[in-house]
Amino acid sequence: MINKMLDRSKKPQPSEEIPFVLPELNRLRLSNGLEVFFIQFDKLPIVQMYMVTKAGSKFDPKGKSGLSQLFTSLLDEGADEYDSLALNEEFEMLGSVLTSFADQEFVFVSLLTLTENLERSVELFGKVITKPRFDITDFNREKDKALVRILQAQDDPAYLASINFEKIIFGDNHPYGFPEIGLNETVSSITLNDVTEFYKNNFLADNSSLVVVGNIDKDILISNLENRLEVWSTGEQKKPGFPKPVLSTNKIYIIDKEDSPQTEIRIGHLTSNRNNPEFFPKYLVNQILGGQFNSRLNMNLREKNGFTYGINSAFNYNIEASYFYITCAVDTENTFAAVREILDELKRIKKDISADELDFVKTSVIRKFPSTFETYSKAARNYLTIVEYGLPENYLSTYIDNIKAVQLDEVLNAANKYLSDAYLTILLVGDKEKLLSQLKQVDGFEITELDINGNPI
Missing domain, CATH: 3.30.830.10 (Metalloenzyme, LuxS/M16 peptidase-like)
Known part of the structure; x- marks a missing residue:
């Protein structure tokens, strides 16, 4: 019956374009200056949030390239009264996932949680942001892992090509010309005090924004964020000067x-x-x-x-x-x-x-x-x-x-x-x-x- 309805002598016409409509973007600000971008998605009972802070590798002090990456690796290794193992267990019991990573520009802290567990997950998230432990044992372990990654990367032609291409393009004196993971000599020189100072000087509420996508009432979200992030430090970040790269001839x-x-x-x-x-x-x-x-x-x-x-x-x-x-x-x-x-x-x-x-x-x-x-x-x-x-x-x-x-x-x-x-x-x-x-x-x-x-x- 269906075949009788098809005219195979004619080329099928493309279907009409289906309009794609995005939900409203709500731009809010907490009392400590943190800007929040909230987008309500109701398809699933989950919430995804990203804290983004201007603290990427371009802010690594001279001779300390790799500091931002090492700092980021320690953010989810314990907070306030929870050591690394206990914090991980708390998130696992909630079915929530916390990750942290950095690039040349920013540090990102991501939280994925069920809507029903938002309050407790945001409580832990707030501790990670405002009260990271930075234990010496975790620091030594993560530093050793960073040095191993650097050693392994030196055997990877694709990595060598990408990282050295940026060094050539931007020059020796530009922060973009240094590997985000650092060099053996720069990471070896990083101390725990360097990490805590980087946190104090760069990881600031008014230097950050929070993007939240999920199935949650806006007022409930803001109330939870205010309760858990109001103690986050504010201040003026010292921004280094960045030399202007020069175009190279062939x-x-x-x-x-x-x-x-x-x-x-x-x-x-x-x-x-x-x-x-x-x-x-x-x-x-x-x-x-x-x-x-x-x-x-x-x-x-x-x-x-x-x-x-x-x-x-x-x-x-x-x-x-x-x-x-x-x-x-x-x-x-x-x-x-x-x-x-x-x-x-x-x-x-x-x-x-x-x-x-x-x-x-x-x-x-x-x-x-x-x-x-x-x-x-x-x-x-x-x-x-x-x-x-x-x-x-x-x-x-x-x-x-x-x-x-x-x-x-x-x-x-x-x-x-x-x-x-x-x-x-x-x-x-x-x-x-x-x-x-x-x-x-x-x-x-x-x-x-x-x-x-x-x-x-």
Whole structure:
């Protein structure tokens, strides 16, 4: 019966777009100055919250890189009367999950809890924020683990490529040029007093924001937060000066990993920061170039040439300075053939983007957008973007309309304005002898050899 109703001579038409409506964003402030972003989601009886504090690795004192990471690892290792084991058991009995982590800009403390256990979970959460124990035993253990991670990372070509690419891009004197996890010598020098001073000077209520997504009454939430966070210290954070990175002319850097069967490739340059009126054209041109599976770079290097299992590109946005990069791993013998194809794609996209290509990418981005809210954690991370970059409150609610509004000439302009082929940094981590034998395939680039810490040899 159903088959008789189908006309197979006609191409199926796409269904109408289903409107995607986000719940209201409530922006509140506690008595101690802490800003709260609350979004009510009623699908499940859970609450997800993220405390975000401007205390990332860029605030590590000179000679103490890795301090923010070590501090963060200790935040959930005991609070007030609860040692590490007891605190973990308390959260487990509630079915709640507490995690803490840091990046270059921020420290994040995340709490996932059932709505019915919110009061007790927020009580413990408040103790972690306002009364961390920082026991010497926990400090020594976490410091040893940090040193082991550093040692292990030195054997990872992908890590060496990524961390040293940032060092080259930003320079030796910029905080972004230091590894977030630190170096052996810097982490070895960190004391427990360094951790407690970092907490006092940086982990402050008026230097933080809280994003809460979940099934909870707003007034009940605020009452719980006031009760548990009102004692959190406030104060003025001392912000170090940040030197301005300088664009580099075309250069190739090589880090030797003897007998490595693959080469890790990083290619890129500095770019404008996130709060740019041309953000959406920039975003879409990157999607076309290397931001999704059907991108030009992936179709060329993976599907056509078989050089790599995958390649992607992105704009990496920080607060002080940002950069564009392309990343992949290829067979050693195809390294410079891959580099040549990448450079050709960078030149081609400035001249030729079709309307159909742009429409395809816009449709793909729009259809994927609702899935970024499919879990409470994903939804909270989306709202964190507003907090981190100081974006307008309607950024997410107008996101789809802003994508739709981008025109072809704007994307071509963004390609020419924000994708450079004259100020490229190329970093290769692989077998130096085999790489040097291929250098004739790429002209116009100065070659520099580096050690595993990014220092010229």
